[in-house]
Amino acid sequence: MANTKKYLTRITRGYTEFSYATIPTKFTRFMRRCIIWQAWRWLVLNIKILRIVAFGHS
Amino acid sequence: MAKIVVLGSGIAGHTAAAYLRKWLNKSHEVVVISPNEYYQFVPSNIWVGVGRMKPDQIRFKLEPKYKKWGINFKRAKALTIHPEGGKDSEKPYVTIEYVGQGKEGQKEVVDYDFLVNATGPQLRFDKTEGLGPEHGHTVSVCNFNHASHAWAELQKSIKKMEAGEPQNIVIGIGHPGATCQGAAFEYILNVYHEIDRRGLSDLANITYITNEYEVGDFAMGGAYIKRNGYITPTKIFAESFLAEREIYWIKRAGVYKVDDEKIYYENLAGEYKEIPYDFAMLIPAFSGPGFKAFDKQGADITDKMFKPNGFMIVDADYTPKPFEEWKASDWPEVVQHPEYKNVFAPGIAFAPPHTISKPFTSPNGTKIVPAPPRTGMPSGVMGKVVAQNIRDVVKGKATLDKLKHKASMSKMGAACIVSAGYGMTNGMAATMTVFPIVQDWDKYPEFGRSLTYTVGEAGLAGHWLKWFMHYMFLHKAKGYPFWWLLPE
Numbered sequence: 001m002a003n004t005k006k007y008l009t010r011i012t013r014g015y016t017e018f019s020y021a022t023i024p025t026k027f028t029r030f031m032r033r034c035i036i037w038q039a040w041r042w043l044v045l046n047i048k049i050l051r052i053v054a055f056g057h058s
Numbered sequence: 059m060a061k062i063v064v065l066g067s068g069i070a071g072h073t074a075a076a077y078l079r080k081w082l083n084k085s086h087e088v089v090v091i092s093p094n095e096y097y098q099f100v101p102s103n104i105w106v107g108v109g110r111m112k113p114d115q116i117r118f119k120l121e122p123k124y125k126k127w128g129i130n131f132k133r134a135k136a137l138t139i140h141p142e143g144g145k146d147s148e149k150p151y152v153t154i155e156y157v158g159q160g161k162e163g164q165k166e167v168v169d170y171d172f173l174v175n176a177t178g179p180q181l182r183f184d185k186t187e188g189l190g191p192e193h194g195h196t197v198s199v200c201n202f203n204h205a206s207h208a209w210a211e212l213q214k215s216i217k218k219m220e221a222g223e224p225q226n227i228v229i230g231i232g233h234p235g236a237t238c239q240g241a242a243f244e245y246i247l248n249v250y251h252e253i254d255r256r257g258l259s260d261l262a263n264i265t266y267i268t269n270e271y272e273v274g275d276f277a278m279g280g281a282y283i284k285r286n287g288y289i290t291p292t293k294i295f296a297e298s299f300l301a302e303r304e305i306y307w308i309k310r311a312g313v314y315k316v317d318d319e320k321i322y323y324e325n326l327a328g329e330y331k332e333i334p335y336d337f338a339m340l341i342p343a344f345s346g347p348g349f350k351a352f353d354k355q356g357a358d359i360t361d362k363m364f365k366p367n368g369f370m371i372v373d374a375d376y377t378p379k380p381f382e383e384w385k386a387s388d389w390p391e392v393v394q395h396p397e398y399k400n401v402f403a404p405g406i407a408f409a410p411p412h413t414i415s416k417p418f419t420s421p422n423g424t425k426i427v428p429a430p431p432r433t434g435m436p437s438g439v440m441g442k443v444v445a446q447n448i449r450d451v452v453k454g455k456a457t458l459d460k461l462k463h464k465a466s467m468s469k470m471g472a473a474c475i476v477s478a479g480y481g482m483t484n485g486m487a488a489t490m491t492v493f494p495i496v497q498d499w500d501k502y503p504e505f506g507r508s509l510t511y512t513v514g515e516a517g518l519a520g521h522w523l524k525w526f527m528h529y530m531f532l533h534k535a536k537g538y539p540f541w542w543l544l545p546e
Contacts, residue, residue: 022294031517041517045523049491052473053545055471
């Protein structure tokens with residue numbers, strides 16, 4: 001994210017709906033882009049989606 | 059020998075036609091009637107709308123493909139349905155009018171043994187004053203032509219920002235009862251990504267406007283996901299995605315008018331408000347194609363076959379009842395017309411028994427609620443199930459009164475991947491799977507859905523999945539080797 005400082009200011013000072021949104025931590029943002037972790041999640045998501053498709057019709 | 063007529067060549071119609079041609083020998087005829095020259099993989103229109111893909115990367119011509127497969131393709135629009143036949147025909151038939159193949163304007167009668175009505179949505183820009191790329195002020199990403207136009211318009215805004223001029227960008231839903239929130243959500247993230255990677259996000263005031271009660275409803279009544287020790291509504295997930303990018307949102311909003319400067323909307327509190335814009339992409343209301351139906355004597359029976367919104371009546375429970383009494387079993391299992399049992403309506407063509415999200419009405423009487431979504435995955439599954447049932451009836455393994463294969467939206471899941479960016483490491487997706495699509499409160503009394511198969515997470519993995527799906531589904535649609543092994 002390019003404007004971390006800017007949005008945090010708006011969130012803490014805004015008192016709008018926007019102010020109460022959940023913002024990811026630095027670690028969460030790192031994990032979202034970590035190739036090894038994401039490769040694992042890719043596998044997990046694929047399996048879940050395939051099972052959903054299989055359950056979906058008889 | 060059976061003659062199966064498929065109206066429409068979108069995901070449901072194309073899937074049904076492809077499987078029928080594969081499973082039935084050439085003594086049976088498969089006819090596809092569609093005004094479209096191309097098959098388009100609709101979910102990838104988003105990438106056309108931000109200039110990341112060209113229309114030719116998401117489409118292919120239908121006629122040569124169908125010729126090769128042995129499907130009789132008529133580039134025409136259907137006009138009327140005669141499910142009992144007519145004075146001159148014992149067999150049921152449809153009337154069509156050609157829009158291509160050198161026969162423009164010619165009318166024809168096409169009889170059938172089985173009819174698959176898989177017509178996609180009519181884009182009803184006319185339902186909102188000033189909406190749409192043709193007669194209004196906003197752009198759309200609902201087809202590849204619209205998406206190309208959206209990219210051209212977005213580039214103008216980008217150029218202005220590059221010249222230092224701030225831009226108001228509004229993306230979302232352009233009618234109080236429209237659906238496809240997932241597409242609008244995906245487009246807004248992609249637009250943000252394109253602006254941000256050019257270093258222009260400080261000059262862009264981006265707003266998401268939606269008729270959802272909460273952001274993250276996605277026309278499915280939202281969902282609950284298990285994450286980091288909590289069971290969290292998708293509202294948190296979706297709002298976080300927007301807030302992280304400094305995208306503001308206006309929810310519970312029914313857009314009723316657009317002029318060349320402002321978007322006008324009414325909210326659930328009954329307030330009439332407006333928002334200025336420089337670039338706006340708003341999804342229109344959808345309706346069915348508006349066919350007329352006639353009985354053998356020529357009397358109009360359109361209301362027996364279609365709901366007033368033009369979607370086809372099928373084996374759903376349409377009894378009006380309050381939200382609290384809605385059940386998973388209200389939803390159709392075989393998308394078959396209850397009286398004309400050789401007529402099916404997979405995908406967007408069938409009339410849902412009710413919305414999935416709870417309906418709300420403003421003090422002024424405006425219903426503000428998203429219509430139920432019927433995305434690619436359920437449309438493809440329904441198309442395949444209709445093909446399986448017709449195949450079984452043709453081969454004498456089932457009867458039209460007792461069909462074996464079922465695909466209810468309250469028993470199937472769907473994946474919605476909202477992916478922004480491009481390339482292996484430069485993307486980011488919000489991946490959401492739900493199971494089932496329509497909540498089953500009897501089976502899952504607490505959250506309406508399975509928490510094992512209802513997933514929401516952000517990351518590169520979803521972005522890769524989206525890429526994978528784009529190529530996989532185009533491979534399947536093109537009938538490349540082993541296409542039938544790929545899931546819908």
